[in-house]
Amino acid sequence: MSQQRAKLGHRGEQVAADFLSASGYRIIARNYREKCGEIDIIARDGATHVFVEVKTRQGDRFGHPFEAITAHKQQQIQRTALLYLSRHGLLDEPARFDVVGVEFKSDAPLITHLKDAFTADAP
Template sequence: MSRQRSETGKQGEQLAADFLVAAGYRIVARNYREKCGEIDIIARDGPTWVFIEVKARRSRRYGAPIEAVTSHKQRQISATALLYLSRHGLLEAPARFDVVGIDLADAVRPQIVHLKDAFSTS
């Protein structure tokens, strides 16, 4: 991964975390990794466990950020979330998958799109 792409990702994840905290979410983990994949942010929205994929882009050349969450990525996130819930004894807890897209084309005013319940388990 290029340095600029890595910096874009880190900046996007920080903006997303700040946005979610301001919206009342409690961040539990960031960059949670398992053999089958990674989850950018794990948070609580009241009683619900939320597994959040963050996509940030500096231009729309390749489409909107949220369009980059492919079905393959959704399956990886689902499998990783299931392992997280299982390892923490939370299989009966309510859970959902959100996507936060960050458009950084305007560095002064990034555009944030939050899709709640963006996809179901695959």
């Protein structure tokens, strides 16, 4: 990944974290990594653990940010979330997967938040 893309991604993740915090979410972790993948943001929305994938774009040349969440990426996020919940003794707690799209097309970023964007496959 180029340094410019990494900076854009980090900037988008910061905007998403600020947006979620302002919406009442409590940020638990950012860039949580396991061997099987990474989760951009782990947050709490009330009693629910929320695993958030952030996709950032500067324009629409590559489509809407949500279009980049492939089935393979969803599986990676699900496996990583399961490990997180297991390691923290939270397997019985409610959880969901959200996606936040951040588009920097003008002065102010356009933020789109899709709650419960996909569901976990049964093990």
